[in-house]
Amino acid sequence: MSQENPGAPAAFEIDLTLEEARRRAAVMAAVGPDWDPPAVLRAEELAYDLLYSGLDERQQETYDMLVAAGVLPRRGPGHAAA
Numbered sequence: 001m002s003q004e005n006p007g008a009p010a011a012f013e014i015d016l017t018l019e020e021a022r023r024r025a026a027v028m029a030a031v032g033p034d035w036d037p038p039a040v041l042r043a044e045e046l047a048y049d050l051l052y053s054g055l056d057e058r059q060q061e062t063y064d065m066l067v068a069a070g071v072l073p074r075r076g077p078g079h080a081a082a
Contacts, residue, residue: 048075 052075055063066072 052063063072067074
């Protein structure tokens with residue numbers, strides 16, 4: 001607090017650079033040396049393909065509506081089951 005203006009807010013700053021570096025190092029240590037980001041993304045794509053496959057007509061309409069609204073990304077050449 002300033003002696004000249006006791007009601008003024010005090011400046012408070014924290015440098016989190018070191019903590020962020022520690023956090024990132026801990027994350028990389030946790031995922032381990034066998035972590036393969038492209039394989040993880042491929043597995044995620046396969047999971048989404050499975051999730052949106054085999055939709056009945058009503059489900060496909062709902063999916064198409066959500067895609068048109070921008071809620072879900074378009075998958076494949078135009079339809080969820082494609």
